[in-house]
Amino acid sequence: MTFCPTCGLDPCGNPQFCALCRAADARKARNPSDWRRDGAPQPTVEALMWGLRSRGTKVLEEAATKRRLSELSEQQLHQICGRLQRLKPHIAPAWPAEQIVTLVDAWNGCHG
Secondary structure, three states: OOOOOOOOOOOOOOHHHHHHHHHHHHHHHHOHHHOOOOOOOHHHHHHHHHHHHHHHHHHHHOHHHHHHHHHOOHHHHHHHHHHHHOOOOOOOOOOOHHHHHHHHHHHHHHOO
């Protein structure tokens, strides 16, 4: 089996989105001086949201997710937590407090 390095699914859950995420990640890696000081770029936030929404807390164990999580500002973390708690049932189940705590703990682990 070959898992997508971006979404972790086999086969890839959204090839076009994952390709765009990889391209954005590669551009960012080439230009570290361009990194925003106020948190992660919006495509990184959306890639993180997609992974969390589609696969839950198990995605927090993946290297790509840890890297994206490490780029988030605290404000972005709060926004993501709110979005996850307000998910509509036809999109994905809203996250309960226990899952939010797991996400916050993972973010804290990335930020020392």
